[in-house]
Amino acid sequence: MDFNQIVDRHNTGSVKWDFIARHFGEGAETLLPMWVSDFDFPCPPAVQTALHQRIEHGVFGYSERHQRYFDALIGWFASRHQLTVKQEWVCSVEGVVPGLSLLVQQLTQPGESVVVQGPYYGSFAKIVTLNDRRLVENPLSETADAGYRMDLAHLESLFRRECPPLMILCNPHNPTGRCWSAEELERLLTLCEKYNVRVLSDEIWADLLLPGERFTSVLHLGERWHSRVIAATSASKTFGLSSLRISNFLIPDPKLRASFTRRLDAHGLDVFNALSVQAATAAWQEGGSWLDALLDYLADNRRWFETRAAACLPWARIIPAQGTYLLWIDCRKLGLDDEQLKGAMADIAGIAPSMGNSFGPTGSGFIRLNLGCPRTYLEKALEGLRRL
Ligand SMILES: Cc1ncc(COP(=O)(O)O)c(C=O)c1O
Numbered sequence: 001m002d003f004n005q006i007v008d009r010h011n012t013g014s015v016k017w018d019f020i021a022r023h024f025g026e027g028a029e030t031l032l033p034m035w036v037s038d039f040d041f042p043c044p045p046a047v048q049t050a051l052h053q054r055i056e057h058g059v060f061g062y063s064e065r066h067q068r069y070f071d072a073l074i075g076w077f078a079s080r081h082q083l084t085v086k087q088e089w090v091c092s093v094e095g096v097v098p099g100l101s102l103l104v105q106q107l108t109q110p111g112e113s114v115v116v117q118g119p120y121y122g123s124f125a126k127i128v129t130l131n132d133r134r135l136v137e138n139p140l141s142e143t144a145d146a147g148y149r150m151d152l153a154h155l156e157s158l159f160r161r162e163c164p165p166l167m168i169l170c171n172p173h174n175p176t177g178r179c180w181s182a183e184e185l186e187r188l189l190t191l192c193e194k195y196n197v198r199v200l201s202d203e204i205w206a207d208l209l210l211p212g213e214r215f216t217s218v219l220h221l222g223e224r225w226h227s228r229v230i231a232a233t234s235a236s237k238t239f240g241l242s243s244l245r246i247s248n249f250l251i252p253d254p255k256l257r258a259s260f261t262r263r264l265d266a267h268g269l270d271v272f273n274a275l276s277v278q279a280a281t282a283a284w285q286e287g288g289s290w291l292d293a294l295l296d297y298l299a300d301n302r303r304w305f306e307t308r309a310a311a312c313l314p315w316a317r318i319i320p321a322q323g324t325y326l327l328w329i330d331c332r333k334l335g336l337d338d339e340q341l342k343g344a345m346a347d348i349a350g351i352a353p354s355m356g357n358s359f360g361p362t363g364s365g366f367i368r369l370n371l372g373c374p375r376t377y378l379e380k381a382l383e384g385l386r387r388l
Contacts, residue, residue, distance in 0.1 A: 046282050073284055092249075122359060166197065172322065179323045305378055313388075
């Protein structure tokens with residue numbers, strides 16, 4: 001596995017590389033894309049082989065998830081996260097975001113509030129507001145010593161005021177890279193129980209941990225919480241399969257699951273893409289050591305960038321992370337507003353990061369860099385950022 005190898009992604013329909021001008025304007029094609037959270041590495045060789053085999057078969061009639069798919073998923077969660085997943089919990093949907101959107105429709109009424117913790121992944125805002133629900137932000141608190149924390153006192157005041165039926169949790173958290181601890185999650189769920197709030201936990205980043213870190217799913221916390229929680233998962237971020245579109249919602253509560261399955265059926269979402277199923281199965285069955293090598297590379301990338309940034313970007317405050325391949329940087333020392341910051345990134349640094357204000361008001365003055373790339377790209381990004 002040579003993660004230093006450059007693979008040209010131009011002209012592949014890549015959102016990150018081919019559609020950069022849509023977000024950064026005319027002429028942005030020359031910028032180095034550090035936005036969109038997919039990585040620039042080929043997926044594991046075992047997945048490529050499995051896809052080739054399936055393509056060579058040549059028949060692509062209607063498909064279901066075969067038993068091997070479920071066995072591979074259950075085996076992955078057991079060995080990687082010591083989490084017991086029951087097959088009947090698994091509801092597969094084209095992607096995490098579409099599944100979250102369907103659950104927002106199922107679990108809330110138009111006009112009701114859905115709580116997220118800011119800075120929040122932009123698509124959370126989209127699926128809440130475009131479904132005519134109210135997005136209510138509970139900002140995470142942040143200090144240099146303690147890092148990002150949930151502000152449970154403020155959350156309780158929001159629960160009292162807004163009576164939201166639902167909260168969307170992100171764990172590990174995009175963009176900050178925080179992995180919430182069992183204790184933090186227990187305290188959150190206790191509050192949610194008191195105010196009868198359901199928790200939709202987006203755990204798409206669960207496998208992407210830094211050395212020595214552990215991921216705690218809401219499902220690790222035991223049956224006591226099963227009627228309150230849903231975990232959204234996918235092999236897509238872990239193995240670079242985002243365009244293949246399959247995700248899994250783990251729903252232990254039978255009633256909740258039955259109404260979700262009914263909703264999927266109502267939309268005709270009960271047939272699956274044979275290539276997505278094949279790829280995910282192979283990834284879980286055979287991708288473990290590939291992922292270990294990737295995690296080492298990503299950790300080196302992060303260490304490399306943080307060390308250089310500390311030495312030569314005096315304005316940058318890097319937020320320590322426990323997971324994801326995202327780097328969340330406080331740029332407020334530059335004294336620029338968000339438009340000026342975007343302009344400086346493009347015109348001076350020559351890079352296209354995710355702008356912090358796309359993660360809501362608490363992201364203002366920050367940028368998010370994607371470290372899931374060959375080291376050469378990071379060298380180029382650093383060189384650009386030094387010019388600021
Ligand atoms: C927290 C989070 N959820 C979901 C997604 C996307 O999920 P999908 O492509 O399965 O819709 C992303 C992608 O960046 C993400 O960061």
